[in-house]
Amino acid sequence: MTDTPTETPAQIPAAKIYDEEGTSQxxxxxxxxxxxxxxxxxxxxxxxxxxxxxxxxxxxLYVGKARNLKKRVSSYAxxxxxxxxxxxxxxxxxxxxxxxxxxxxxxxxxxxxLIKQLKPRYxxxxxxxxxxxxxxxxxxxxxxxxxxxxGKRSETGDYYGPFASAGAVNRTLNxxxxxxxxxxxxxxxxxSRTRPCLLHQIARCSAPCTGKISQDDxxxxxxxxxxxxxxxxxxxxxxxATKMADASQAMEFERAAALRDRIRALTQVQxxxxxxxxxxxxxxxxxxxxxxxxxxxxxxxxRANQNWGNRAYFPRTxxxxxxxxxxxxxxxxxxxxxxxxxxxxxxxxxxxxxxxAEALSDKLGRKVDMLIPQRGEKAELVENAHRNARESxxxxxxxxxxxxxxxxxxxxxxxxxxxxxxxxxxxxxxxxGTNAVGAMIVAGPEGFMKSAYRTFNIKSxxxxxxxxxxxxxxxxxxxxxxxxxxxxxRKSGTWPDLLLIDGGAGQVSAVAQIMRDLGITDMPFxxxxxxxxxxxxxxxxxxPGARVFALxxxxxxxxxxxxxxxxxxxxxxxTHRNKRAKAIGATPLDDVPGVGAGRKRALLAxxxxxxxxxxxxxxxxxxxxxxxxxxxxxIHGFFHDRG
Numbered sequence: 098m099t100d101t102p103t104e105t106p107a108q109i110p111a112a113k114i115y116d117e118e119g120t121s122q123x124x125x126x127x128x129x130x131x132x133x134x135x136x137x138x139x140x141x142x143x144x145x146x147x148x149x150x151x152x153x154x155x156x157x158l159y160v161g162k163a164r165n166l167k168k169r170v171s172s173y174a175x176x177x178x179x180x181x182x183x184x185x186x187x188x189x190x191x192x193x194x195x196x197x198x199x200x201x202x203x204x205x206x207x208x209x210x211l212i213k214q215l216k217p218r219y220x221x222x223x224x225x226x227x228x229x230x231x232x233x234x235x236x237x238x239x240x241x242x243x244x245x246x247x248g249k250r251s252e253t254g255d256y257y258g259p260f261a262s263a264g265a266v267n268r269t270l271n272x273x274x275x276x277x278x279x280x281x282x283x284x285x286x287x288x289s290r291t292r293p294c295l296l297h298q299i300a301r302c303s304a305p306c307t308g309k310i311s312q313d314d315x316x317x318x319x320x321x322x323x324x325x326x327x328x329x330x331x332x333x334x335x336x337x338a339t340k341m342a343d344a345s346q347a348m349e350f351e352r353a354a355a356l357r358d359r360i361r362a363l364t365q366v367q368x369x370x371x372x373x374x375x376x377x378x379x380x381x382x383x384x385x386x387x388x389x390x391x392x393x394x395x396x397x398x399x400r401a402n403q404n405w406g407n408r409a410y411f412p413r414t415x416x417x418x419x420x421x422x423x424x425x426x427x428x429x430x431x432x433x434x435x436x437x438x439x440x441x442x443x444x445x446x447x448x449x450x451x452x453x454a455e456a457l458s459d460k461l462g463r464k465v466d467m468l469i470p471q472r473g474e475k476a477e478l479v480e481n482a483h484r485n486a487r488e489s490x491x492x493x494x495x496x497x498x499x500x501x502x503x504x505x506x507x508x509x510x511x512x513x514x515x516x517x518x519x520x521x522x523x524x525x526x527x528x529x530g531t532n533a534v535g536a537m538i539v540a541g542p543e544g545f546m547k548s549a550y551r552t553f554n555i556k557s558x559x560x561x562x563x564x565x566x567x568x569x570x571x572x573x574x575x576x577x578x579x580x581x582x583x584x585x586x587r588k589s590g591t592w593p594d595l596l597l598i599d600g601g602a603g604q605v606s607a608v609a610q611i612m613r614d615l616g617i618t619d620m621p622f623x624x625x626x627x628x629x630x631x632x633x634x635x636x637x638x639x640x641p642g643a644r645v646f647a648l649x650x651x652x653x654x655x656x657x658x659x660x661x662x663x664x665x666x667x668x669x670x671x672t673h674r675n676k677r678a679k680a681i682g683a684t685p686l687d688d689v690p691g692v693g694a695g696r697k698r699a700l701l702a703x704x705x706x707x708x709x710x711x712x713x714x715x716x717x718x719x720x721x722x723x724x725x726x727x728x729x730x731x732i733h734g735f736f737h738d739r740g
Contacts, residue, residue: 129153130188134173137193141167145204146197147211150219153191154588159219162208164201182417186219202456205449209429221426222413224548229398229435230266231258234279234323239312240287240305241319243279245270257326259398259435261406269405275362277322278303278310285702300355325363328378328401333363376474377440378402383431384444384482385424386490390416393490394427395482400438407482409489411543421448432457440466442475444483493543501542506654507595511623511638517594518542522665524599525568526673527555534676535572536669539593540661549591551576552672566607569598573611581615593620599662601626605639625662685711689735691728699723700732711736 128136143165150159150173163169173179173187198204212220233246235254245266250256260266270281280287280302282294290306297304305315321333337360344353382397392414397407410431414423425447437457447453450467457465470476504516520540527533535553539546553572580592598604605624612620624639636655637645648655686697686707703721704710710718710732718729 129191131174131176133190133192134170134187137195138167138171138174141170141195142197143167144197145199145201146195147204147207148196149194149211149215149217150186150190151192151194152189155192156588157215157217158186158189159217160208160211160215162201162204164204166195166197180417182219182415201452202459205429205452205456206433209426209433212426213430213433219415221415221418221423223410223427223430224413229259229261230263231256231260232266232270232273232326233257234319234326238284238287240280240315242281242284242287243270243273243277243322244281255323255326257400258405259400261396261398261408265406272362273322273325274301276325276359277318278359279315279318279322280305282306285698288702300358326401328403337363374399374402374404374474374478377442377478379438380440380442380475380478381438382442382478382482383424383428384479384486385420385427386483386486387414387420387423388487388490389494390414391490391494392418392423393486393493394424395486395489396431397478397482397485399478407485409486411490411493421446425449425453428453429456432460437461437465439463440468442479443467443469444479444486445469497543500544503653503657504542506652507657510648510652510654511595511621511640513595513621515594519546519590519593520595520597520661521593522597522599522661523569523572524662524665524669525555525565525572526666526669527568532673532677533568534669534672535568536665536672537572537576538661538665538668540664545664550668552668554676565600566603569600569604570607570611573608574615577611577615577617577620581617596620596622597658597661597665598622598624599665600624601637601639602645605641609641625658685736689732691731696723696728 145162145164146166147160147162148166148170149157150161152158161169170193173183173190179187196207198207212222216222228247230245230247231250233244233252233254233256235242235244235252237253241254245263246252246256247263258266260269273279274281274296278301281296282290287306293304293307293309294302296302297309303310303315303318305312310318321336325333337356341353341356341360344350344356377399378401380399382395382399384395386393386395392412394410394412395407396410398405410427412423412427424443424445428441428443428447437460439461441457446469447467454465454467457467468475470479501516504518504520507513507520508516518541522538522540523535525533525535533555535555537551537553539549553575555568555571557567557571583589584591596608598608601624605622608622608624612618612622622640626637626639627635635647635650636658637647639645648658686692686700692700699721700710701707704713704717713733715729715733718724718732719726721729724732
């Protein structure tokens with residue numbers, strides 16, 4: 098199957114309305130809407146595949162799949178019989194693109210990949226599509242480490258998840274440390290310890306680093322943790338209770354108390370998980386609720402008969418999409434880069450259940466059951482997820498209404514022509530000019546748009562350390578020069594309606610100069626200064642060519658601006674700290690060709706420090722595990738042959 102999003106002329110069946118270079122000629126022939134679609138039908142066959150509908154500028158309006166391309170596309174070739182949403186989409190269509198596939202399953206997978214990549218205007222689109230954390234029991238050493246893991250499963254060990262959030266993992270890990278006493282320190286720290294750390298003192302670790310526990314006893318703890326995370330917790334509690342009773346009879350009361358605390362911690366883990374189904378070992382519970390033209394999908398993760406959390410999603414639906422289409426699009430996009438569980442419990446039908454089950458089964462490598470339970474424990478799980486979806490959407494709608502009122506208030510306070518759809522807030526962070534970064538946060542009708550946040554490493558070498566005006570100029574010049582290059586017609590929705598700058602007259606003057614240099618004359622921007630005594634509530638607002646003004650201390654718009662400014666400050670500070678931490682952890686080894694993270698750890702573990710590595714002889718470098726003779730010569734030459 099071809100999965101590239103860019104077709105060559107040979108891949109485009111509608112050759113009659115494409116020139117020799119593959120450029121659409123529909124616009125020049127003034128073909129629009131259903132007439133444009135009709136022009137393609139003559140050259141389409143009955144193959145399965147994926148089609149794209151594009152507007153006159155080439156922007157993708159819609160991506161769809163078809164078991165029979167000709168039959169599916171023909172449904173758009175008449176002016177009547179469409180919903181308002183589909184009617185608008187067809188009327189805006191100026192050209193189409195096609196990719197044929199061997200099977201309809203391949204078409205389904207390609208469709209969902211293209212939707213996530215291209216984000217077409219008229220498709221149901223999954224937003225906030227972040228990866229999920231897992232718990233990893235690493236097997237890299239004789240004393241395995243337990244820790245949170247996110248991303249590719251490249252480390253050797255046992256993975257348990259997914260968990261719905263980092264908070265869910267952290268809470269579980271916190272309790273598991275009390276129960277199983279497994280280490281969570283890094284391998285480098287583990288190998289360098291000479292005495293137990295604080296975690297051992299507070300009964301959170303068995304201190305294998307200093308020999309406080311034998312390898313066999315530690316392995317037994319690892320087996321217990323593995324059993325618990327695999328759903329076999331009843332036997333663990335029974336064993337702990339027996340050991341506690343034996344310790345009490347032997348008058349080993351300190352040991353008995355420690356075992357009692359472990360049983361309590363284990364019980365707390367189970368109670369904090371809420372619903373723990375007995376008859377469902379592994380499943381994702383997916384429930385959809387729609388209201389007011391918006392949708393919420395709740396996903397609960399059931400693993401090892403335990404509830405490992407839930408997450409709410411608010412897909413973009415266009416307001417008129419049928420539940421079957423929304424649910425199918427969500428499931429397809431949700432599992433496009435995730436391994437599905439062996440069972441998916443759904444709140445309603447999807448358009449192509451057999452096709453979706455086949456696609457997910459191929460991905461998992463075994464059968465995936467997709468069920469709509471009507472009674473029993475599974476139905477209770479779905480009902481619980483559906484109730485959560487309804488409550489989440491009600492809260493979301495209420496927050497959206499409140500946010501809309503605040504944006505309207507912002508427009509009134511700052512004399513804007515309308516409520517802004519996109520507000521960008523800028524701030525800088527540095528320490529005496531070092532590790533300087535600029536940060537941009539974005540807010541809109543639905544709150545903070547965290548996927549649109551951006552950071553800017555300050556690159557100019559001519560700036561005076563601590564020159565906030567110069568940093569702001571660099572950040573805004575880079576931001577708006579790129580916007581002018583990528584979207585000069587302001588069609589993409591990435592242009593802001595209002596800029597908020599952390600600062601007073603000086604920052605506003607700097608911004609005004611940047612806008613003049615770039616030829617942007619219609620961009621409203623406001624400087625937000627702390628005001629008298631730098632006291633929150635006494636903020637002063639600066640605009641070009643206008644008097645400084647303030648808002649009443651009880652004005653909700655003032656609190657809203659404070660929230661925006663504080664969020665920008667938080668994001669800038671966090672980015673700066675991360676950059677500073679990386680700089681602190683940097684060593685000359687980072688610049689040696691061929692030395693990655695693994696070999697860097699091996700060298701530091703062997704020699705103790707980067708300075709010792711730089712002074713090491715060639716023979717000593719060759720003796721390090723994982724360092725080849727050639728690489729040893731490269732490292733030695735890097736530090737000794739630099740004249």
